[in-house]
Amino acid sequence: MATTLNLTQTRSHFPALSSGYIFADNAGGSQIPREVVDRISDYLLNTNVQINVDYSISRQSTARVAEGLKAATELFNAASTNQVVLGGSSTANMDNLVRRLEGDISEGDEFILMDGEHEANNGTWKKLAERTGALLKYWHPTQVIPSVNPCAIVHQVDQLLPLISDRTRVVAFSACSNILGSVLPIKEISRKVRDEANAKGAKKVQISVDAVAYAPHRLIDVQDWDIDFCMLSFYKVYGPHAAALYCRSVSRQPSSSVAHELVYGTTGIVPYLLSLTPLNNLQSTFDAITLHEESLLQTLLGFLTHPKQRKRGVMIVGDETSDTTRVPTVSFVVQGNGTGIESKEIVKMVNRRGGVGIRWYNYSCFTATGIPLPVENGVARISLVHYNTVEEVHKIIEILEDTFASSDSNGLSDSDSSST
């Protein structure tokens, strides 16, 4: 039974939250607790010297940077700090990684990517494929309730396994999509992929998981998952703008540049997370987070999937269920002949109210049946984390109600029409 989060105590770590502003674009970057920022300041003002030199302040700064590497290793639950690289961004980390892998890829090797997912993962593998003559295959999401909501899509393993062949070399996917919000069963996927690859005679398969949008919500365990690469961006996990990459075994670890003061800042993240329950372990923390997130989701999804909103043309882009397989990253569109609202416009109207921030994104993919997702002008996205409250969700809902109502009566245009 998960402990309940003490929201007041949780929020008190974040000065940004004291203004009452509703931060609802956390998938674009979360807020940062004071203890993390204090460490960055402390580093810059007191131990800001070149590392690895044999004098006292340098020994201190060196130790602090090493602590950062340990913190990332802990967040991944990696076996060794040798398997973890810190860098300025996941994009840069991945770019450096794939350059190291070039020699190990043959023409005709196959990479399986997730359709529609973030470029930090997809883009780097695509560029590697271009340079080496490897082929790309895409894992498409399934429409789970097509007659009710054609945009309710989830990636399912049964669409992934048939893509595996004897030439499969890399399978790269997101643990949780920054648009769709579904948490995938990584351990199960990894096992099934490897079994299938073995059965079909693939010589070497490496699995790369993008945990960037996953990490703020759930516990990472690269060992339990049995994966080869995993990327994480600290600025989405209550940290500064730095990133970490897990590489199970690479002959020469990719190198990357990252500011020491930010690395030291990241050492404040795990202590913050541990403080969220009296049990002082990450699993309990993420269980409490999951429980709280469910309450946010139930409220928000309850509104967006209500018959009244369905009639209005509101469609969730992603899974409609509000259980623990979903995080409170909720994307939606409002469609209808002449009554739809462009996602950009929805966001504008909401943000114009002041005191709240959400955003919109271009998103497109092909579903498993081969048809393009019926979304033409991107999606509006509300992305919450554990320091958001149910009250905030109610406020957002009020604003959405007004937004849907006012544009309905004004007949605001939208060229999106539903596919059916």
Next chain:
Amino acid sequence: MHPLDVDYVRSQFPALKSGSQVALNVADRIYEYLLNTNVQFGADYSVSVESTRRVMEEAPEAAKKLFNANHPDEIAFGASSTMHLENLARGMDNAIQEGDEFILTGEHEANVGPWKKLAARRGAVNLLSLIGPKTRILAFAACSNILGTVLPVKDIVKAARKTAKERGSKKLEICVDCVAYAPHRRIDVNDWDVDFCALSFYKVYGPHISALYIRSSSLRESVSSILHHFLDYHHKSYKLQPGGPGYELVYGTTAVLPYLLSLTPENDLNASFNAITDHEQKLIQPLLAFLTAPEQIDRGVRVVGEESSGVSRVPTISFVVVGRNAMRSREIVQTGIRYGHFYAFHIIDRLDPKVDVDDGVVRISLVHYNTVQEVERIIAILKEALA
């Protein structure tokens, strides 16, 4: 010329109370950014508008002034100069033909390695030789992080371009590494007529981030984007910033310019760097005088770099101890000074008499917030170490 008020200077650096250091305002800005405007850019809600403005407008504008560039779009931010120059070279794959020649001067690896790799990828040739009809890239450091001598960049560039033109070179792009130069002297990419210029903020009283200047024409003609394919930043240095820059640190850099301007009442970078240059001479003179005194020469002390002070020397002073009672550099080092090759591998490797490249030189590197009293203390410590 206004002299430096050293007490004021030192008051800006909390770390100096106890013993490089980051100016108070830089740390304050990073702190304040993270606690108040730490959201993703480009969205139209107020906090995002402010964070975007701070990082995408205020910071490039300030950096533009530090470089004396023409336009903020000519500035890219990145985690380090090493990564920047590597990314620049990767972005130039399509601008280099087989047989093109690169002239590199064997300074810090950041401005050597990426060009060598680019040359290897494109079949260009790396020559430490004369400029010729196939010369395409010239890359050098404005000030060596070992030797401490400031080069006459403007004159070098002028001569190089003239010679290149005379000898039929079709296109010559020049990349200047200003990392070791920037803490001491003013950069002026416009006056120098260079195409690329690298600067690491953590050496200029700022956080661990770097800025790369790319001349607009080079940005358009020679440098391809290394970003995700759907991002269109063709005319902006942003195209060399994969993953984007670390926002809070970029915002932190906006305090560097005001700090430098505050050094004299004239509120002018030339005046500031004149005051810095003048103060630095006061640090260099006693140190060099000590290291080149007959007693030290007898002892086997050899300065690696110019032995005389003067405005073309900065207080980056390296030396070795050779001869009958030679000392390994690592034995001499204590007190916040260092030994080694400092990543300027080729210079150390080519010293005559030969030194062990892993032992390298001892380097004392001072800036304008160091004092003459500190130099006297260093000299006293060196005397003990050499005895």
